[in-house]
Amino acid sequence: MKFRFWGVRGSIATPGPTTVKYGGNTTCIEITTDNNDLIILDAGTGINPLGQDLLKRLPVSAHIFITHTHWDHIQGLPFFAPLFIPGNEIKIYGGLDPVTNEGIERALGVQLQYSYFPIREAELNANIEYNTIKPGESVDVGAAKITPILLSHPVLNFGYRIDCDGQSIFFTGDYEPLFNIYQPQDNEYEEYQAFIDQKQQQIISAMKDVDALIIDSSYTIEEYSTKEGWGHGTYSSAIQLANESNAKNLFLTHHEPTRTDDQLEQIYQQLLKDNPNLKYDIILAKEDQGIIL
Amino acid sequence: MSNIQNEELIAFVEKMPAFPKSVQKVVQLTSDVNASAKEIVRVIESDPIMTVKTLKVINSAFYGLPQKITSIQRAVVHIGLNTIKNLALSVAAMGVLKPKNKANFNTEDFLLHSLTTASLCRLLAERLNVKPSDCSDFFVAGLLHDFGKIVFAEFDPVNFKLALEKSAEQNIALHETESEFLGINHAQAGRLLAEKWELDPVLIDAIDHHHNDSNSDITLLKECLFTANQISKKLQFGFAGNPIIDENPGEIIPRFELSLDDLISSLGDLTPIKSEALSFINS
Numbered sequence: 374m375k376f377r378f379w380g381v382r383g384s385i386a387t388p389g390p391t392t393v394k395y396g397g398n399t400t401c402i403e404i405t406t407d408n409n410d411l412i413i414l415d416a417g418t419g420i421n422p423l424g425q426d427l428l429k430r431l432p433v434s435a436h437i438f439i440t441h442t443h444w445d446h447i448q449g450l451p452f453f454a455p456l457f458i459p460g461n462e463i464k465i466y467g468g469l470d471p472v473t474n475e476g477i478e479r480a481l482g483v484q485l486q487y488s489y490f491p492i493r494e495a496e497l498n499a500n501i502e503y504n505t506i507k508p509g510e511s512v513d514v515g516a517a518k519i520t521p522i523l524l525s526h527p528v529l530n531f532g533y534r535i536d537c538d539g540q541s542i543f544f545t546g547d548y549e550p551l552f553n554i555y556q557p558q559d560n561e562y563e564e565y566q567a568f569i570d571q572k573q574q575q576i577i578s579a580m581k582d583v584d585a586l587i588i589d590s591s592y593t594i595e596e597y598s599t600k601e602g603w604g605h606g607t608y609s610s611a612i613q614l615a616n617e618s619n620a621k622n623l624f625l626t627h628h629e630p631t632r633t634d635d636q637l638e639q640i641y642q643q644l645l646k647d648n649p650n651l652k653y654d655i656i657l658a659k660e661d662q663g664i665i666l
Numbered sequence: 667m668s669n670i671q672n673e674e675l676i677a678f679v680e681k682m683p684a685f686p687k688s689v690q691k692v693v694q695l696t697s698d699v700n701a702s703a704k705e706i707v708r709v710i711e712s713d714p715i716m717t718v719k720t721l722k723v724i725n726s727a728f729y730g731l732p733q734k735i736t737s738i739q740r741a742v743v744h745i746g747l748n749t750i751k752n753l754a755l756s757v758a759a760m761g762v763l764k765p766k767n768k769a770n771f772n773t774e775d776f777l778l779h780s781l782t783t784a785s786l787c788r789l790l791a792e793r794l795n796v797k798p799s800d801c802s803d804f805f806v807a808g809l810l811h812d813f814g815k816i817v818f819a820e821f822d823p824v825n826f827k828l829a830l831e832k833s834a835e836q837n838i839a840l841h842e843t844e845s846e847f848l849g850i851n852h853a854q855a856g857r858l859l860a861e862k863w864e865l866d867p868v869l870i871d872a873i874d875h876h877h878n879d880s881n882s883d884i885t886l887l888k889e890c891l892f893t894a895n896q897i898s899k900k901l902q903f904g905f906a907g908n909p910i911i912d913e914n915p916g917e918i919i920p921r922f923e924l925s926l927d928d929l930i931s932s933l934g935d936l937t938p939i940k941s942e943a944l945s946f947i948n949s
Contacts, residue, residue, distance in 0.1 A: 469728040471745060472752045507730035523729065527748035551743060554703035561704070561739065567799035568743040575732075602703070602747070 374517075374540045375665040376404040376585065380419020381658040383547075383591050383605065383627035384445050391633035396660020398422070399445035400546075400627065402587065407538045410515035413437045414533060414544050416480075419660065420449035424456075432460045433499075436514045438521075439467035439480055440546025441530035447480045451490050461499035466506050468521070468529050476505035506531075522579045524548040526604040534579055540666045543580045543620075544587040547627060549604045550614075580618035584666050587658065588614060589627040593640065596629070608644055615653060626658035670822060670850050676862050678821050679718075685777055686762040687947055688713035692754045703747050710754050711738040712946050714780055714813050717806060719757050720750060722863035734866035737802035763816070768823035769830060771907060774947055776816060778904025781943035784808030786894035789933065794886065794921065807869055807891045811876045812906045813859070814852030815840075822848055830907050840908035841877050853877055877912065889921045897930055903940045 380386075380398035387397040399417030406412070411427075413420065413435055420437075427433045433455040440446055455461040467477030481501075485494045506512055508531065511520040517537035524532040526547045535542045551569045555562040580586055591605035608625060615623040628637060641657050648655075683689065691709045695701040710716045717738060724741045725734055735741050742750050765773055787808030791801050818826040829843040841851035850858075857874035872891050875882045882888070892912070898904070899911045913926045922929050930936070 469726075471723045471729070471749055472756060505728070507728055509730045509732065523731075523744055525743075525746045527746060529745065529749060554707065554742070554747070559704070561802075564798040564802060565739050565743070567797075568740050571799070572743050604746075604748075 374404060374406055374535070374537050374542065375663060376402055376542060377663040378402055378419070378624075378626070378658045378660055379423040380415075380417040380449075381626045381628055381660055382417075382445075382630060383589070384630045386418045386445075386448075387630045391635075394634040394659070395628060395637055395657065398660055399448065400440075401449060402544060404517075404535060404542065406515055406517050408515050410517060410537075411435045412514055412517060412519065412535060415440055415446045415546070416450040416453065417445050417447070418449045418452075421452040421454075422661075424449075424452065424454035427455050428458075431455075431458065432462075433458075434462040435464070436512075436519075437463065437465045438519060438531075438533050439465065439477055440533065440544070441526055441528050442467070442470065442477075442480050443528060443547065446546070447484070450481050451484050451492070456497045456499050456501065457492075459498040462502075463499050464502045464504060466504045466512060466519075468508070468531055469505050470529055476503060478503040520579070522576065524576065525551050527602075530604075532576075532579065534583065541583040542585045542587065542666075543583045543618075545589050545606070547604055548589045548606055549602070550606055550610045552601065577614070577617050580614060580620065582619050582621075584621045585624060585664065586615050586618065586620035586622065587624040587626055590625040591627050591629045608640065612644070612648055612651070612655070615655075616651075619652075621653055622664075623653055623655045624658045625655065628658075670848060670855070672858055675817065675821060675855065676859065679817055679859055681760060682715060682817070682820060683761040683763050684713050684715040684719075684757050685773065685947075686765065688716055689758045689762045692716070692758040696751055696755050696758075703742070706747065706751050706754070707738050707742060708946075710750065711802075711805070711809070712781060712943075714777075714809050714816065715763070716754050716757050717809060718813060718859070718863065718865075720753055721806075721865055723753060725864045725866070727864070734864075734869075736866045736869055737806050739802055763820070767819045769819040769827040771815070771819040771823075771826065771830060772905065773816065773819070775905040776812070776907070777947055778940070778943050779898055779906040780809050780812055780904075781946065782901075782903035782939050783811060783891075783894045783898045785939045785943065786897050786936070787890050789939070790890040790894055790922075791886070793933075794890070796886065803866075803869070804887060804890055807872045807887055808894050810856065810860075810869070811873050811891055811895060812852060812856075813873070814855035815906055817855060817859070818844065818848060818852060833907065834909055837909055839877070839910040839912075840906075886921070889919075893919060893922065893926070893929070896926055897933075897936070900926065900930065901936060901940070903936075903943070 379401040398419035400415040401419030402414040404412040508523045511518045520534045521531035532545045588611040590611040784805045788805040791804035825847040829847040832843040833840040844851040860870040872887045
């Protein structure tokens with residue numbers, strides 16, 4: 374397998390001179406299997422340049438897995454050029470929203486409305502198929518097996534594990550590790566902690582031994598103290614997950630939108646200094662960076 | 667005698683609003699970005715209708731969870747606080763359960779009985795050294811055991827009123843008069859709904875058999891629920907329409923090796939259970 378980051382920014386696209394190196398597009402990861410099957414994780418603004426690139430490889434058969442429906446993970450979808458070309462096959466996968474009871478078709482449908490976009494859904498020429506998928510139930514794409522797991526975020530969010538060709542990738546989407554909502558002196562504290570511990574074990578086993586672990590690591594510990602409950606992880610929580618799951622490579626992504634290239638690199642140097650004996654490589658996810666496993 | 671149509675009943679409950687205090691609190695808490703998570707959980711888990719609607723969603727096949735989710739806390743761990751909060755808000759948007767219904771069924775007394783049975787059920791589980799991670803399941807069973815009654819009061823108030831009246835006048839167990847006038851009793855209705863919503867089979871079973879009138883297998887949950895229900899009735903913590911306390915005075919309850927009265931004495935001062943529930947209903 375190989376993969377490429379097309380968008381690594383969190384929350385909102387941030388083009389400009391201070392983000393040139395790591396990139397300003399929001400989340401999108403392209404995965405290509407050894408058999409050339411195309412799997413795309415999320416459709417943030419990064420899917421726009423990916424779509425342009427795919428025009429060189431027509432016809433396109435793409436399987437797009439959406440982690441969750443916040444704007445920065447779906448906003449590029451209407452600009453994904455292969456959707457407009459007859460003969461392309463686009464399959465979009467995602468979960469059922471528990472609050473609205475609507476499936477993943479909404480991710481595109483909600484954007485293609487008269488007030489917000491000039492083209493109607495009926496005018497898209499590719500063959501588009503929506504698949505509402507369930508956590509724990511794998512989907513096969515060629516030789517690849519994609520397995521969703523529920524991960525904590527302010528909206529339904531799937532992490533995806535991709536196994537193929539004897540290799541594996543795990544992407545968290547947006548993910549804030551669970552914390553106890555009770556205080557140690559509360560009666561419910563111990564019980565709630567037991568639930569968290571059970572869930573944590575499930576998450577670690579879903580990430581177990583992956584070759585590439587791609588994690589939402591938006592904040593430093595200091596920043597997190599005022600952002601608890603916002604739905605994102607820290608550099609430290611990402612390292613802890615990689616340690617516990619025995620990952621081979623850790624990719625830090627969903628860069629905080631105000632973070633400049635220089636700041637990212639300072640944080641990175643500090644991380645290396647603070648964690649000298651890691652058994653794996655830590656890599657700052659960078660737009661247009663391709664990795665061959 | 668009415669014969670309730672299952673599908674109609676299920677569709678009806680989908681649109682049924684929650685208790686006024688919880689609706690008010692959910693609206694208030696969800697307008698405050700700094701509202702504490704445990705406050706939100708507490709409101710939802712104190713309202714039988716918000717609780718069943720949350721459990722219904724999280725247990726649906728779409729979330730394919732390896733085990734059934736039986737408490738609001740577990741639901742929060744799996745699906746996230748914000749989603750649970752918004753689910754509660756969508757229930758709150760359906761309006762409020764009217765304090766007066768045509769069946770003359772007192773909803774505040776009902777809620778007090780449900781909440782105290784829930785707390786007592788958890789207390790009994792703790793006494794029997796049930797592991798902490800399972801104790802909230804006992805609370806939920808207590809909270810939901812009489813759920814069918816509040817549905818009857820809204821869905822078929824005329825016949826439910828007849829059942830309540832006959833039960834009171836002739837001192838007959840309410841589930842028996844319900845069967846006579848509605849063709850189904852609240853335990854069966856509770857089971858029907860809980861099955862439809864794919865709740866945990868253990869919970870369904872406990873709701874179904876909480877009057878102990880069948881030959882179903884004995885489980886710890888059922889025993890705690892049965893006993894908690896009798897204690898709540900005996901101490902008159904609220905009232906859910908049934909004048910009958912299922913006990914043979916002096917008879918030893920095997921699991922606790924005590925009679926009901928002795929068990930109640932051994933539990934110490936239980937008035938805080940009532941006052942905590944009341945403070946929730948009235949605050």
